[in-house]
Amino acid sequence: QSALTQPRAVSGSPGQSVTISCTGTSSDVGRYNFVSWYQHHPGKAPTLIIYDVTKRPSGVPDRFSGSKSGNTASLSISGLQSDDEADYSCCSYADSAWVFGGGTKLTVL
Amino acid sequence: QVQLQESGPGLVRPSETLALSCSVSDDSISSSRYYWAWIRQTPGKGLELIGTIYKGGSTYYISSLRSRITISVATSRRQFYLRLDSVTAADTAVYYCARRVGIYYFDYWGQGTLVTVSS
Numbered sequence: 034q035s036a037l038t039q040p041r042a043v044s045g046s047p048g049q050s051v052t053i054s055c056t057g058t059s060s061d062v063g064r065y066n067f068v069s070w071y072q073h074h075p076g077k078a079p080t081l082i083i084y085d086v087t088k089r090p091s092g093v094p095d096r097f098s099g100s101k102s103g104n105t106a107s108l109s110i111s112g113l114q115s116d117d118e119a120d121y122s123c124c125s126y127a128d129s130a131w132v133f134g135g136g137t138k139l140t141v142l
Numbered sequence: 143q144v145q146l147q148e149s150g151p152g153l154v155r156p157s158e159t160l161a162l163s164c165s166v167s168d169d170s171i172s173s174s175r176y177y178w179a180w181i182r183q184t185p186g187k188g189l190e191l192i193g194t195i196y197k198g199g200s201t202y203y204i205s206s207l208r209s210r211i212t213i214s215v216a217t218s219r220r221q222f223y224l225r226l227d228s229v230t231a232a233d234t235a236v237y238y239c240a241r242r243v244g245i246y247y248f249d250y251w252g253q254g255t256l257v258t259v260s261s
Binding site: 090 | 246253
């Protein structure tokens with residue numbers, strides 16, 4: 034399984050919105066609604082912020098939202114805050130395997 | 143909430159064995175809801191799930207490591223383990239342990255531990 038494709042970096046100013054894409058194939062993102070997103074601050078444990086494409090775990094602000102169209106999933110973050118500056122990775126189930134994206138570094142300007 | 147913590151040597155010599163432990167803070171390691179995973183991130187690259195284990199001992203390994211990897215679990219100790227034989231520099235990575243909910247997603251992760259393969 035090839036890794037999912039994410040932009041290496043995105044940026045936005047406080048209060049703005051950003052969207053991070055995650056492109057796979059018809060064997061992973063396109064076939065299953067098992068896309069999840071993880072936020073990772075360096076030196077800390079990654080945290081789950083979106084699962085099953087659109088669902089938010091308890092405690093994750095509704096500023097974070099997920100969607101999917103065809104073979105591409107997206108993570109949107111509205112009302113950017115300084116603490117949102119982190120790495121974000123997507124993951125998809127893919128026929129008894131799991132593939133991750135290469136990660137996207139979000140910079141809050 | 144559950145906490146996971148990796149432990150093990152940070153430096154391993156080429157051709158030797160990498161051995162890590164993951165301690166789980168609660169009894170969810172005995173639950174039939176969860177799988178227990180090892181995920182690594184090599185320098186400059188994305189995350190890679192390298193294997194999982196279920197409480198009954200059934201395992202999944204990625205094909206590229208299948209001849210070298212062993213994951214085991216000790217539910218009474220609330221720990222699971224990674225063993226990777228005959229390591230090379232390509233195995234240098236941050237290794238994370240994580241809990242997976244069914245086939246769906248990884249809901250809790252450890253902080254990760256950097257393992258460097260070097261002489």
